[in-house]
Amino acid sequence: MAKDELAKEFKYIGTRPDRPDGFDKVTGKAKYGADVAAVGMLHGAVLRSPYAHARIKSINFEKAAKLDGVKAIVTRDDFPVGIDGDTLKLLENTIAGEFAYYDGHAIAAVAATSVHIAKEAINEIEVEYEVLPHVIDVDEAIKPEAPVVRENAGDFSVPEGCSPNVASYIEFGIGDINSGFDKADLVKSGRFKTEAAHQGYIEPHACMAQLDHDGQGEMWVCTQGHWYIRQMCASVLGLEASKLCVTPSEIGGGFGGKTTIFIEPLALALSKKSGGRPVKIVMSRAEVLRATGPTASASMDVKIGITKDGYLTSGLVEFRMQGGAFGGSPVSEALQCAFASYNMPAVHHIGYDILANRPRAAAYRAPGSPMAAFAVESLIDEICTDLNLDPIDVRLKNAVKEGDKSSYGPKFKKIGLIETLEATKDHPNYSISLGDNQGRGVAAGYWMNHGGETSVSVSLAEDGSVNVTVGTPDIGGSRASIALMTAETYGIPYNSVRVNIAETGALGFNEPTHGSRATLASGKAVYEAANQTISEMCKRVAKKWQIDPDAVLWDNGYAKPAGPNAGDFSPISIKQIASEMDQTGGPIAGHHEASIRGVGHSFGVHIADVEVDPETGRITVLRYLVAQDAGRAIHPSYVEGQFQGGAVQGIGWALNEEYVYGTDGCLQNAAFLDYRIPVASDLPNIDTVIVEVPNPDHPFGVRGVGETGIAPPLPALANAVAAATNVRLRSLPMSPAKVLKAIKTGSDGC
């Protein structure tokens, strides 16, 4: 890929060294959430609702409490009262109060001297339920006569006459959509549906917590963001945040689902009640699937106008998204992403956040964007087919570029959608010929990315090596990329940098590793902090040389005179400066705290080739290409890994991942055996093209690459299936049964 207008030559950035955490992870030494243990530790277990919706009439744990080894039992009675707003929703989801709102909702928790005793005690707790009517499907939940999930759940934004399950309403747009539709040669509309999908992280939630009566506590937890855990635990337990110290473990995947609390406050409450003994809780896979994650399910109407030569004139979307019993579906983000790739004269967006008796939606990789992409990019593909236009050309004609105002407001700075589209058009995958029952699909996707609250520190060790301390857990190789940026900033070898993920007491507040922000935000903050130490080193060398600090510059690991007028001095290495620190003024360290701005929007374009078995409806993915604008690939292997991982999760969502509920509203497939994420042999190699149009607001051009990649697969696969079968699936997942029915009857699955 051609270098950019930053026109900078890098020594370390763009190379592919081993990740510092790699050895421990592949040899099993790395400590994950469940690997933590402490002297006197108790084991926790959680009693969960067997009903989708029920009033809890009584809880009797007398028998359970009498079991040998049971040290504490907590119910909602052990949590503070008088909490309201979002904190109350967090608490309600952590442990049920008057009502259980979904199958798997936590009712009580036990701490005992062994896992077996804790589980036995759970079975001895007697709960009297009054089963209430439930609703699961988003289109059912929005009906005015639907069973009411929670009374008075709607906020000020909800229009008159809506279903009581509508939690909030959102509407925005620009231009006159009707005149846009009038100018179109073709106006097409469609209804689309997507199922909820779980993040599917391999590591189940796990934590160990200790809390004393004076409100001082500690927690070790598998999370994407330990300051969030601290904040949320403190708020639902009524603790002072600074008294709780939270240390993150290594993390076996999160994808957004580990940015909130589930078992953590239960472990703290159990610890306090057992006299301050450490309590460990590890979720089973069934608990993970019943009670954590997923993202929202969606029902979406789209209408698009286009001229016969392929210019989009107008767009209208109405998205209805179900985010569980407490609201919080990513409908707003979905609307923002819907038309973000295109420069259209008029767009209008309507969104409903809807309640249902399902687990509370958590963030999942580019929250909302995949559903939006499925609806909009599928319909654009239908239009391209109707008008016999090339799908990449149509997207090129309408693609947003620098200076355009986006469909949801912000003006784009330098962005790389056009470059990304061109990269896919030129790629050999776009011209390989296809056989019988095979088809090719193209789709674009977008994520805005995020900066967020960030705090880091950098310190110089006495031998000239550098310690970097960040607060963003390393999920996808961020230690490696931060080390590369640090090495580049100082001009010292990659191996001379160690990146630590610190506990909450060591730094200011950090948002989680979410929003594709860790490399962008921690990277930018580390750059600033490192430059503070470089200034300090130059100052100390200037003092030694008895010249003005401005007359010393930093070059590739050495302090040097800025020019001939500064004097004739031999360069001094970072090693030497470090070895003399105690004589020159003491430790050298830098820190940076900011709400990081200057995010770089990232666009991606995918090409999927599939073969459909016309007799069984089974889809085989033959070839798959991801092209995406990374801004700058700090460590290209981990950028490719993010592209591939996003694509694979999107492929799973599109093909076979599905929540199967019984008529009783209980989840029937709470296991990876039947919640079918793709296995390795289901997938071809995921080809990648890293497009680099640097983010002008980042010192190294980083945009953030983690999320965009999950959006295009949903429509790309549906478009490929339509090309292979001449039948359009407008409902996900495209399971074999649904595809076979479509082939036989022409049904679109909705």
Add this chain to the structure above:
Amino acid sequence: MQYHSPSSFNEAVAISNSSSGLVKYLAGGTDVLVQLKIGTKSPDHLIDIKNIPGVREISLRDDGGYTIGAAVSGAQLTEHKELSKKWPGLVEGMELVGSAQIQSRATLVGNLCNGSPAADSVPGMIVAGASVSILNSSGTKDVLVEDIPSGPGSTSLENGELITAINLPKRKDYEGDAYLRFIPRTEMDIAVVGCAVNLSLENGVITSAKVVLGAVGPKVILAHSAADCLVGTKLDGNILSRFSAKCSQIAKPISDKRGSEEFRKDIIGVIAQRAAKKAYDRALGNN
């Protein structure tokens, strides 16, 4: 729970008969240990048969058939070149169960005794005409594999009865078998439908056929009338579509999380047809 590790089959049966409460035999453990872990079964006695001499051996009998010990793993079957050549359908059925790790433990007998109508190795054993040796307090008996499954999760075995081995008959020339299943993914799934076919040929004409359908009834279904329509043919003309329709008609599936009744009836015919073709090609090449 008490764990026992007897050194003979007789000892195993004696422990079973003298123990009270729920008694489970343990071979590979790929079902039993999972059931223990998730709490669906809590046996009082667990009798591990893996340390009984010969239990992990595959032997060629004097009559030309094979005897497969009760704790022979899927991986052992796959690695047995002669057996895999003679009974590829049976071996490929077992090979579809689980992952490489599971394959190194899981057994044919375990798959049979677990009683799942979707068990991948059972249709292949039945079309092969396999029998099991059963030991109980009154002695040993030989029972056809097809008589073991009795419903979802249940078998015709009496309390204390232990399957010690599986017996395969001698393989003749111009015979071939195949097992195919349908899953939405490529592996690590439970069959939505499955079908095993075994054919014998003379001059390319099918002289006898056995067809067993899996996951489309409360237990495996012996599709005699579907098999009958293959006999006397070379799978030519519209035989295969008649066969396919017959299999769909015989299938009595339920709707569950893994597939609807309608979908299962649709695809059992497709899978059966493909299995028949594969078995036919193998029979032609097997001389």
